[in-house]
Amino acid sequence: MDHARRVNIIPQNFENVLLTINRIKGVKDSLVAGLDGIPIGKIDRESSVLSASTVAALGAVRELTKTVSYGDLEQLIVETDYGKIIIEEFGTEHVIIILTEINANIGMIRVMLKKAVRDFTNNK
Amino acid sequence: MEQISKDSLKIVVFGALNAGKTTFVERLSGQELFLKGEYESITTSFDFVQIKQQDYLIHLFASPGHRRFSFMWETLATGMDGAILLLDSTVGVTPVDHELIDFIEQYGVPYIIAANKDDIFKMDPEFIRKELKLSDNILIGNTSALNDDNLDNLLDKLIDDINKRNNK
Numbered sequence: 001m002d003h004a005r006r007v008n009i010i011p012q013n014f015e016n017v018l019l020t021i022n023r024i025k026g027v028k029d030s031l032v033a034g035l036d037g038i039p040i041g042k043i044d045r046e047s048s049v050l051s052a053s054t055v056a057a058l059g060a061v062r063e064l065t066k067t068v069s070y071g072d073l074e075q076l077i078v079e080t081d082y083g084k085i086i087i088e089e090f091g092t093e094h095v096i097i098i099l100t101e102i103n104a105n106i107g108m109i110r111v112m113l114k115k116a117v118r119d120f121t122n123n124k
Numbered sequence: 125m126e127q128i129s130k131d132s133l134k135i136v137v138f139g140a141l142n143a144g145k146t147t148f149v150e151r152l153s154g155q156e157l158f159l160k161g162e163y164e165s166i167t168t169s170f171d172f173v174q175i176k177q178q179d180y181l182i183h184l185f186a187s188p189g190h191r192r193f194s195f196m197w198e199t200l201a202t203g204m205d206g207a208i209l210l211l212d213s214t215v216g217v218t219p220v221d222h223e224l225i226d227f228i229e230q231y232g233v234p235y236i237i238a239a240n241k242d243d244i245f246k247m248d249p250e251f252i253r254k255e256l257k258l259s260d261n262i263l264i265g266n267t268s269a270l271n272d273d274n275l276d277n278l279l280d281k282l283i284d285d286i287n288k289r290n291n292k
Binding site for chain 1: 134158159170172181185198199202203204
């Protein structure tokens with residue numbers, strides 16, 4: 001493993017992926033962050049906190065699935081009384097974070113998200 | 125084409141339980157932390173704040189010190205540009221400090237040692253160097269996070285080390 005690797009490569013056209021995702025009904029906002037917990041694109045306090053805590057949560061949940069030998073983590077969905085937060089790996093060094101409305105069609109969002117990420121990965 | 129961000133740095137503060145990591149990042153930043161992941165005064169996840177130093181936006185993280193939460197170390201260390209290992213001068217060099225040095229060195233990034241709680245007990249930097257088997261080019265400084273003593277200076281030196289490494 002290359003421990004020294006700095007996650008500072010910005011994926012090309014990530015804005016297009018976010019635009020596609022933000023058009024999905026029920027999506028409030030979305031963000032791409034590096035696995036170093038630093039947001040890609042606009043860096044403000046809210047996006048920084050969201051990125052750092054998301055990546056930490058992913059790390060903790062990965063540890064959970066590893067500890068109980070329950071496969072590889074594919075997607076993390078957090079449910080709150082405001083809506084849902086969907087977290088999915090985006091390429092090998094980034095994650096995409098999606099905030100949804102409470103009554104969003106989560107199935108549709110997940111399918112569209114998978115497609116957007118797949119299209120991005122294939123077109124790199 | 126890919127772009128590389130050069131104006132921000134990720135620095136992570138590591139240290140054993142109760143070394144003063146949260147106070148260190150609080151005093152260094154001079155502001156309320158963006159995230160303070162504690163339960164009953166023990167950091168169980170991580171602390172996070174951003175500061176401006178030497179024209180850089182520093183993303184400053186502090187790791188949990190409790191061995192039970194050490195699985196967070198790797199997550200927090202991902203992509204770091206530099207590290208600070210905080211020692212508790214009132215306790216001395218502990219097995220966790222040895223473990224953390226080995227851990228940090230795997231990442232090949234510049235790091236410094238801060239012997240904290242200098243206001244209570246002063247630990248000799250050369251004793252630390254010998255105990256942790258550190259080379260002469262690793263900076264060891266005495267700090268008091270509580271009194272905001274020598275924190276900025278050490279951070280500046282770490283940034284200088286990072287700059288030197290990046291300009292090689």
